[in-house]
Amino acid sequence: MREIAYDDIVKAVKNMVIHTATNLPEDALKKLKEAHEKEKSPVARKVLEQLLENAEIARTEKRPLCQDTGLAVYFVKVGQDVHVTGGTLTDAINKGTEEGYIEGYLRASTCDCFTRANLKDVIGYNLPAVIHYDIVEGDKIEIEYAAKGGGSENVSRARVLAPAQGPQGVIDFVKEVISEAGPNPCPPIIVGVGIGGTFEKAAISSKYALFREAGKPNPDPAVAEFEKELLYELNKLGIGAMGMGGTETVLAVHVEKNPCHIASLPVSVNVQCHSSRHNHVTL
Amino acid sequence: MSQVHYLTTPLTDEDIMNLKAGDIVYLSGTIFTARDAAHKRLVDLIENKEELPFQLDGAVIYFVGPTPPKPGEPIGSAGPTTSYRMDSYSPTLIKHGLKGMIGKGKRNQAVKDACKEYKAVYFGATGGAGALLGKLIKEAKVIAYEELGPEAIRMLKVENFPVTVINDAYGRDLYEEGRKQYEVKD
Numbered sequence: 001m002r003e004i005a006y007d008d009i010v011k012a013v014k015n016m017v018i019h020t021a022t023n024l025p026e027d028a029l030k031k032l033k034e035a036h037e038k039e040k041s042p043v044a045r046k047v048l049e050q051l052l053e054n055a056e057i058a059r060t061e062k063r064p065l066c067q068d069t070g071l072a073v074y075f076v077k078v079g080q081d082v083h084v085t086g087g088t089l090t091d092a093i094n095k096g097t098e099e100g101y102i103e104g105y106l107r108a109s110t111c112d113c114f115t116r117a118n119l120k121d122v123i124g125y126n127l128p129a130v131i132h133y134d135i136v137e138g139d140k141i142e143i144e145y146a147a148k149g150g151g152s153e154n155v156s157r158a159r160v161l162a163p164a165q166g167p168q169g170v171i172d173f174v175k176e177v178i179s180e181a182g183p184n185p186c187p188p189i190i191v192g193v194g195i196g197g198t199f200e201k202a203a204i205s206s207k208y209a210l211f212r213e214a215g216k217p218n219p220d221p222a223v224a225e226f227e228k229e230l231l232y233e234l235n236k237l238g239i240g241a242m243g244m245g246g247t248e249t250v251l252a253v254h255v256e257k258n259p260c261h262i263a264s265l266p267v268s269v270n271v272q273c274h275s276s277r278h279n280h281v282t283l
Numbered sequence: 284m285s286q287v288h289y290l291t292t293p294l295t296d297e298d299i300m301n302l303k304a305g306d307i308v309y310l311s312g313t314i315f316t317a318r319d320a321a322h323k324r325l326v327d328l329i330e331n332k333e334e335l336p337f338q339l340d341g342a343v344i345y346f347v348g349p350t351p352p353k354p355g356e357p358i359g360s361a362g363p364t365t366s367y368r369m370d371s372y373s374p375t376l377i378k379h380g381l382k383g384m385i386g387k388g389k390r391n392q393a394v395k396d397a398c399k400e401y402k403a404v405y406f407g408a409t410g411g412a413g414a415l416l417g418k419l420i421k422e423a424k425v426i427a428y429e430e431l432g433p434e435a436i437r438m439l440k441v442e443n444f445p446v447t448v449i450n451d452a453y454g455r456d457l458y459e460e461g462r463k464q465y466e467v468k469d
Contacts, residue, residue, distance in 0.1 A: 047409050053412075058414040061414070065414055066360060066411045067347065067350050067361050067364075068348075107348065107433055109433075184389060236467035239462055242410060244457055245458075273410070
């Protein structure tokens with residue numbers, strides 16, 4: 001049994017949180033540059049220029065890319081031959097999140113969902129983190145992280161379709177969600193689509209789809225083809241950067257497909273703004 | 284064709300009537316921050332005929348909840364938040380003299396109607412450009428509701444703060460017009 005110390009996890013998470021707030025990952029940056037080259041609307045091109053300049057300022061001056069520094073979301077793969085010493089893994093991830101958000105001068109954005117009171121002095125600074133676990137083979141812990149903003153979460157939707165609606169029903173639903181969202185989620189966006197499973201499995205899959213390298217196709221060729229079709233359909237909407245009209249609305253579509261019940265076809269659409277701040281660390 | 288304007292707050296009716304959807308405006312002077320919670324309090328004050336923490340006449344409100352400032356800096360990152368959450372409050376403020384709002388995302392018909400009736404505009408700033416926009420804020424001071432943290436009302440001094448006219452005082456909407464221009468119909 002390999003042992004990993006609580007304090008080492010706290011430190012790794014903290015460093016990842018601070019770094020990610022000011023450094024737009026390469027994949028997102030590359031997609032923004034491509035969009036800037038392809039965009040036909042001069043107004044939208046100007047917005048994309050601002051976004052590239054913003055990324056440069058954030059990186060060189062260590063300022064958060066966006067004032068919405070997100071809720072901290074993690075997907076964690078825990079090797080079954082690992083033992084965490086000195087505390088629990090969940091506590092360590094939360095502690096690292098809190099320290100990172102404080103030391104990085106990031107925003108505490110968690111609140112009570114009814115009273116709306118900020119929870120920084122109740123539960124902890126920007127706590128609790130949202131953590132999804134999977135137990136895997138091996139003796140390592142892989143922690144994938146995203147700082148997930150509120151604007152793009154607010155337009156995300158899930159629906160259970162009738163099986164007869166099939167793939168076309170999925171396309172229609174995703175188009176409906178993105179069309180209705182318009183300028184609100186800070187386009188150009190990345191669209192995560194979770195299909196199949198149960199209601200909550202579809203939602204979690206759509207979130208995990210956003211953790212994939214932007215534009216990397218699903219390994220299943222049929223699903224990859226479906227992603228291409230969706231990307232083409234969504235960019236026909238004409239929403240453009242910040243919704244001011246344009247040809248580049250969606251930077252990438254990532255689809256995750258799961259087996260589902262014979263009676264259902266669950267679909268979830270999770271939207272990621274252009275500031276796709278994600279990262280990972282393996283311990 | 285979109286025009287470029289350089290304006291200093293407070294804004295006048297004449298300033299407003301010169302602005303058309305799609306125009307780019309570089310704003311300088313004093314602007315005020317407020318999000319949902321602060322808006323609710325401002326509207327309550329108006330309804331109770333009590334004094335507001337700042338002069339609403341000609342004012343511009345920026346919908347923003349900045350990150351904490353680093354030592355020696357006036358403010359952290361400060362891009363716009365999604366505006367629809369302020370839709371139920373904005374018409375009351377516009378009726379009482381508010382001339383400009385800066386945010387991102389769609390407004391409802393009541394806000395657009397108020398802009399037309401009382402001469403006001405809704406500006407869009409680039410969401411997710413918080414590092415760039417925060418740098419253009421030269422001074423920041425909490426003037427009310429400090430207990431709201433990021434949602435407190437701040438008085439900001441800005442210089443050439445770049446915004447785009449989304450909803451003008453003529454009832455036009457850049458989101459609708461821009462999208463129509465690039466939409467591909469089957």
